[in-house]
Amino acid sequence: MKISKETVVEKKGYRLHILPSKKYKTISIVAKLKAPMKREGITERALLPSVLQKATQQLPNVRTLQSALENLYGTGFSSDGSKKGENHVLSFRMEVVNEVYLKNQEPILENALQIFSDVLFDPKVENGAFDESIVAREKQTLEQKIKSIKDDKMSYANMRLIDHMCKDEPYALHVHGYLEDFEQITAQSLYEYYQAMINRDLLDVYISGDVDQTEIEKLADQYFTREFSENADDHKHSELTGSIEAKEIVEEDDVNQGKLHIGYRTNIKFGDPDYYALQVFNGIYGGFPSSKLFMNVREKHSLAYYAASRFESHKGLLLVFSGVDPKDYDQAKSIILEQMKAMESGDFTDDQVEDSKEQVINQLQETMDNANGLIEVLYHQTLSGKDIPAEELIENIRNVKKEDVIKVAEKIQLDTIYFLTSQEGGE
Amino acid sequence: MEELVYEQLNESVFREKMDNGLQVFLLSKPELAKTYGIFTTNYGSIDQTFTPIGKNEKVTVPEGIAHFLEHKLFEKEDRDVFQDFTKLGASANAFTSFTKTAYLFSATSQIEKNVETLLDFVQDPYFSKESVDKEKGIIAQEIKMYDDQPDWRAFFGTIQSLYEKHPVKVDIAGTVDSIQEITKDDLYTCYETFYHPSNMVLFVAGNFNPEEMMEQIRTNQANKDFKEIPEIERSYPDEPKSVAKAEGSITMPVTTAKAMVGVKEDVSSLNGEELLRAELISGMILDFYFSRSGEFYDELYQADLIDDSFQFETELDRQFGFTILGGDSRKPDELAARLKEMLHSIKEKKISEEDFTRMKRKKIGQFMRALNSLEFIANQFTHYHTLGVDLFDVLPVIESLSAEDADQYVEHWIKDDRISVFQVKPQEQ
Numbered sequence: 001m002k003i004s005k006e007t008v009v010e011k012k013g014y015r016l017h018i019l020p021s022k023k024y025k026t027i028s029i030v031a032k033l034k035a036p037m038k039r040e041g042i043t044e045r046a047l048l049p050s051v052l053q054k055a056t057q058q059l060p061n062v063r064t065l066q067s068a069l070e071n072l073y074g075t076g077f078s079s080d081g082s083k084k085g086e087n088h089v090l091s092f093r094m095e096v097v098n099e100v101y102l103k104n105q106e107p108i109l110e111n112a113l114q115i116f117s118d119v120l121f122d123p124k125v126e127n128g129a130f131d132e133s134i135v136a137r138e139k140q141t142l143e144q145k146i147k148s149i150k151d152d153k154m155s156y157a158n159m160r161l162i163d164h165m166c167k168d169e170p171y172a173l174h175v176h177g178y179l180e181d182f183e184q185i186t187a188q189s190l191y192e193y194y195q196a197m198i199n200r201d202l203l204d205v206y207i208s209g210d211v212d213q214t215e216i217e218k219l220a221d222q223y224f225t226r227e228f229s230e231n232a233d234d235h236k237h238s239e240l241t242g243s244i245e246a247k248e249i250v251e252e253d254d255v256n257q258g259k260l261h262i263g264y265r266t267n268i269k270f271g272d273p274d275y276y277a278l279q280v281f282n283g284i285y286g287g288f289p290s291s292k293l294f295m296n297v298r299e300k301h302s303l304a305y306y307a308a309s310r311f312e313s314h315k316g317l318l319l320v321f322s323g324v325d326p327k328d329y330d331q332a333k334s335i336i337l338e339q340m341k342a343m344e345s346g347d348f349t350d351d352q353v354e355d356s357k358e359q360v361i362n363q364l365q366e367t368m369d370n371a372n373g374l375i376e377v378l379y380h381q382t383l384s385g386k387d388i389p390a391e392e393l394i395e396n397i398r399n400v401k402k403e404d405v406i407k408v409a410e411k412i413q414l415d416t417i418y419f420l421t422s423q424e425g426g427e
Numbered sequence: 428m429e430e431l432v433y434e435q436l437n438e439s440v441f442r443e444k445m446d447n448g449l450q451v452f453l454l455s456k457p458e459l460a461k462t463y464g465i466f467t468t469n470y471g472s473i474d475q476t477f478t479p480i481g482k483n484e485k486v487t488v489p490e491g492i493a494h495f496l497e498h499k500l501f502e503k504e505d506r507d508v509f510q511d512f513t514k515l516g517a518s519a520n521a522f523t524s525f526t527k528t529a530y531l532f533s534a535t536s537q538i539e540k541n542v543e544t545l546l547d548f549v550q551d552p553y554f555s556k557e558s559v560d561k562e563k564g565i566i567a568q569e570i571k572m573y574d575d576q577p578d579w580r581a582f583f584g585t586i587q588s589l590y591e592k593h594p595v596k597v598d599i600a601g602t603v604d605s606i607q608e609i610t611k612d613d614l615y616t617c618y619e620t621f622y623h624p625s626n627m628v629l630f631v632a633g634n635f636n637p638e639e640m641m642e643q644i645r646t647n648q649a650n651k652d653f654k655e656i657p658e659i660e661r662s663y664p665d666e667p668k669s670v671a672k673a674e675g676s677i678t679m680p681v682t683t684a685k686a687m688v689g690v691k692e693d694v695s696s697l698n699g700e701e702l703l704r705a706e707l708i709s710g711m712i713l714d715f716y717f718s719r720s721g722e723f724y725d726e727l728y729q730a731d732l733i734d735d736s737f738q739f740e741t742e743l744d745r746q747f748g749f750t751i752l753g754g755d756s757r758k759p760d761e762l763a764a765r766l767k768e769m770l771h772s773i774k775e776k777k778i779s780e781e782d783f784t785r786m787k788r789k790k791i792g793q794f795m796r797a798l799n800s801l802e803f804i805a806n807q808f809t810h811y812h813t814l815g816v817d818l819f820d821v822l823p824v825i826e827s828l829s830a831e832d833a834d835q836y837v838e839h840w841i842k843d844d845r846i847s848v849f850q851v852k853p854q855e856q
Contacts, residue, residue: 021458022458023456023458023459023799024799025436025795025796025798025799026795026796026799050735062719062720062725062728063719063720063721063722063725066718066719066720067720067785070718070720070785070786070788070789071785071788072788072792073788073789073791073792073795074788074789074790074791074792074793074796075792076792076796095796097791097792097795097796101435101436101437101795102791103435137728137729137731140731140734141734141735144683144734144755144757145734145735147682147683148681148682148683148736148755150682151577151681151682151683152576153575253680254680254854255575255680256571256574256575257568257571257572257574257575288513288518289509289513289518289519290509290510290513295507298565299507302561302562302563302564302565303564303568304565304568305565305566305568305569305572306572323568323571323572324568325568325571355513355514355516358513358515358516358536359513359516359518361516361535362516362517362518362533362534362535362536363518365460365461365535366460366461366533366535368460369459369460369461370799370800371799
């Protein structure tokens, strides 16, 4: 087994994670800025990645900035905002070709890091405001994005499920923000939000690739040090109290295929003792093509092309999704619910448990072969405040027994059944 | 077994042609935990008319059959092959494209057994009437899922505007109606013709010993009986060089319209290396004008004619080729008109040597980044191999290109009768 070693160093205003590896021909740099999920400021956070990536003081427009990255052998640079449990995380990802593979003497990595740092800390600003035209244009783009969510029916159904299921929890907030906020956001107010964010958000920087640790630390210090931040994490998550009453919601839209999405509460989070059994549970229930959902909804009853489940590690959710003909709603729904009952009553073999463990471990190891995948796995740990070495994660999965999986099934509670169906409803 | 060494990239590939004609390539990456194997037949959705092995007459099979066959190979008389891979801790999958059908797995343990399973299940078909009928419901849902995806509809609508007769215009999965006609016998006919080892390539990349792996594959293949077959006769309609229709559109329940501009590429006279050069040069020219650093992108973006969904691609393969540009737009008519003008104007413009060097660097970097992925290496190597090109030659070919090559390319590239516009229009509320 080959597992990368992570070195974590507390720095001034940020935490540096170094992941030396000979697996890649490139060096990956990822910066993650984290804040608690709040209604206030969420639209600003949705706008910021695209505004920041457009211009810096040194490279004052998109074309010069992008040309500079192209000259650095097509250095890839992207950013986005995402929801991790009840945190809002802005990620900036860069991938630079390792100089050893190039017939070139320029310091490619250092020049790329300079751009990375400028995008984060030295954006184009005039008179205490971002560039007006950039902000105006990016607002238009975001508006389009928000309106287009409806065009991707799978994401839309997923969003609607969470809207209903987590109605009064921060988790239901939309990561793309809200149109009603647009009017009050100006180039100046966005810059004010940015200043608070860049100073106060928790910053983690990951660097992975065939790098020398001492050299990379020196470079990182040069480009990521922050003056103001204490970089402390004191955020508490909301807990759902009281019993859950399962609800069923049917909405209509102009679709050929109905989208059946079901939300459960697992009551299990990353780092909890039964988190490993939850992973094995998901493997048997709906995580793979060998799982109960795929075998029953698709293979046995030919109702769907896809039927699967996945879990959210920080909020404690299990989400089932399938695309079925509107007329098959009741049948597909009862099969999915029956399979959950089967899990509770232990209607699966020890062999299935073993197979699921192997699949989960395989998936984890494959993910860790990929630089961004490994960084995501490690960031999960950072988020939960529980640093568990990869060997231990795998060992814990291996130790899961059938009883543990049944216990997980018993803990899981049905919350919301959501069906997006055609206007005729297929009845 | 022959070893191909690519020094600059620090990669090497082991190659052997089996006695039955199967091409095998192995790439060893001991630093990784993962191994990826892909078994590909040079047979896809466009191969609809052919002379079946042992017959003299051409047949035309129902649309969507290559993809249907891909689904059905996983099902055996007594089991589902997904389960075999599950038992081996692997994940398996498959895909069908215009020109290929591929079966693949990835795993971090029991690699030998997984390779064996991959070879054996693809080389041992079992089709029954019951299982063929059952699959029709599943594939119908797959087709309907795509029917709801505006991007897919826009992509295929553009190809259908470009091509008049060629089966590239047919959706890879077929239609809900066409798949109803598929029979067990049709599947066997296609299988026997196109799944002969001499029409197939196996690529395994990852953590294993290449000598032992090759020996295992050799033994596996030697134990199976394949009759030698003559070259497969495939037949395609005569496709005009000009587009089927200059404009097309569909209406869908989308919030934002889409406008796509397609260019019908002429690949008829190109050999493998020329195809690769054409693909690289057109990619670099499009990048120069239409990526975020480009003057055309900037103009379109500032004018609010495009947003982040704007994309462009060139696909050149045996038999067909196209370039497609476009995306969501609030002013789809204006975008389509501007894109056409821009494409025409490329001929009058020149890319400076300095800018061209920047585009070369970008291409080199993108290629190096892609090499981090076993999937990219194995899939692309196989693809280029079927066209007679070596994937790792991409690097020296990029390095050999000059601004002059680009100038020459644009001279004959854009012609008015080779351009189509296709739109996805929102429904009137």
